[in-house]
Amino acid sequence: MRPADAAERARLNDLFAELCAIPSPYGSEAACRDRVAVELRAAGLDASVDDAGNLLARIAGPDGARTILLCAHLDTVPHDGGIRPVCEDGVWRNALPHSILGADNKAAVAGLLLVAHRAASEPPPVGVELLFTVGEENALEGAKAFDVGRLTAEWGYVFDHATPIGEVVVASPTYHRIVADFHGASAHAGIRPEDGRSAIAAAAKALAAMPLGRLDDETTANAGTIHGGTGINVVPERCRVELEARSLDEQRVEAVVTEMVDHLQDGANAEHCDLDVTVSKLFTGYRVAPDAPALRAAEAALAARGHRPRRIVTGGGADANALVAAGLPCVCLANGTEANHQPDERVSVWALEAMLDVTFALLAECAAF
Numbered sequence: 001m002r003p004a005d006a007a008e009r010a011r012l013n014d015l016f017a018e019l020c021a022i023p024s025p026y027g028s029e030a031a032c033r034d035r036v037a038v039e040l041r042a043a044g045l046d047a048s049v050d051d052a053g054n055l056l057a058r059i060a061g062p063d064g065a066r067t068i069l070l071c072a073h074l075d076t077v078p079h080d081g082g083i084r085p086v087c088e089d090g091v092w093r094n095a096l097p098h099s100i101l102g103a104d105n106k107a108a109v110a111g112l113l114l115v116a117h118r119a120a121s122e123p124p125p126v127g128v129e130l131l132f133t134v135g136e137e138n139a140l141e142g143a144k145a146f147d148v149g150r151l152t153a154e155w156g157y158v159f160d161h162a163t164p165i166g167e168v169v170v171a172s173p174t175y176h177r178i179v180a181d182f183h184g185a186s187a188h189a190g191i192r193p194e195d196g197r198s199a200i201a202a203a204a205k206a207l208a209a210m211p212l213g214r215l216d217d218e219t220t221a222n223a224g225t226i227h228g229g230t231g232i233n234v235v236p237e238r239c240r241v242e243l244e245a246r247s248l249d250e251q252r253v254e255a256v257v258t259e260m261v262d263h264l265q266d267g268a269n270a271e272h273c274d275l276d277v278t279v280s281k282l283f284t285g286y287r288v289a290p291d292a293p294a295l296r297a298a299e300a301a302l303a304a305r306g307h308r309p310r311r312i313v314t315g316g317g318a319d320a321n322a323l324v325a326a327g328l329p330c331v332c333l334a335n336g337t338e339a340n341h342q343p344d345e346r347v348s349v350w351a352l353e354a355m356l357d358v359t360f361a362l363l364a365e366c367a368a369f
Helices: 006-020 031-040 103-121 141-145 199-208 251-268 293-304 319-325 347-369
Strands: 047-049 055-061 068-073 085-088 091-094 127-131 157-161 166-174 174-183 213-216 217-226 237-249 274-283 310-313 330-333
Touching: 006 031, 006 085, 006 091, 006 103, 006 347, 031 047, 031 055, 031 103, 031 127, 031 166, 055 103, 068 103, 068 141, 068 319, 068 347, 085 293, 091 347, 103 157, 103 347, 157 293, 157 319, 157 347, 166 293, 166 319, 174 199, 174 251, 199 217, 199 237, 199 251, 217 251, 237 251, 251 274, 274 319, 293 330, 293 347, 319 330
Parallel strands: 068 127, 068 157, 157 330, 166 310
Antiparallel strands: 047 055, 055 127, 085 091, 166 330, 174 237, 174 274, 213 217, 217 237
16 A cells, blocks of 8 residues: 555644544543544444443455554543643653643554544555553553454554554563552550560561562563551551562463562561552563564565564553453554653654554455465
C-alpha cells in the first residue's frame, strides 16, 4: 500500500492532538472511546463495545484473504494536570506542566483510525480487525477481559512500545504483584515501647534481606511502596509493602516470588508480627518464534519503509501479553513515542507519520505471507 499523502498526514496529526486532549486515565475511557467510535463510523465502519468497554471494528478484505488484528489502547496512566498538545519544532508535547501528553497510546490510536479512513476508499489487501482496548495501564485489564473468540484474525500487532521505530518485541515477561500487610501492636513509643510490636521494623527487616533490582539478564524484582504508622510517637501497628517480580523465565519468576514471600515471613517473625500476603500473576510472558509469519511480515514492512528491524526483549507488558495468553499470536511494535508516563512525554511528527506508513506497508506484507 502506498505511503500516506499530505492530507492523511495532516489528518493524523489533527486527530492525535484531539485525542490527547481528551482525558482518559484507565477506568475513565468513555469519552475517548466515543470519539474513536464517531471516527470509525465516519469511515463507514460499525464498531461494537464489549462488557469490559473494548471497542472492535472490522474492515473486510478480498475474498480468501487472511485477516489480521491491529490493536491500541485508549487509556492513559492517571494524571493530575491538564493536557494541551502543542507541536514545537516538529515535536508534540504537552504545553501544560507536570502532566503527560498521552502519546502512549494515542499515537497508535490515531494511526489505526487513519487505516480505517484509507480503507473506505482503498480497500486493504487483507481483512483488518481494529481493537481499541481499555484498562491497559491497569495490568492489561481490558485485553484480559476481551474474548478473542470474536476475532477471525490469524495473528495480530500491538502498537505500544515507547522506543524507536524498528524495534520489535520478541519476548515479554511474566509479572507478579505482591501485597504484604504486617500486623503488630501499637504502644507509646516514649513510655512503653516494649509493649509494642513494630510492623515497620518487620517490613524493614524483610526488605533488607531481599534481593531487589536486576537479579539476572531476564529477571527483576522491586519494592515499590511502603506505608505504615500513625504518628512519630507510636510504635506502628500496621505496615503495607507492595512489591513486584518479573522474568522472561516463568519458572524463575515463580522461584523469586517464593523467596520474596519467605523473606516477608522471616521479617514478620523477627518482630513477632502477623503477616497477610497476596500474590497475583497479572500477566503471562511470551516469546515470538524467530520464523513466525507475524514477525517476518513486520520486519519486511519496516524494511520497506527504510527502517532497520531490531528484535528486542522487554521488561514491560502490553496487550500482546494478554492476547497471546488467550491464544492469538501477536507481535508488539515500537512506535517512536518517548518518555511515556512522564511529564516530558513527547513524539515527533516524523515518528507519528512514519509509523502510519509502516502500518500501511504491514497490511501489504501480511497479504504476502
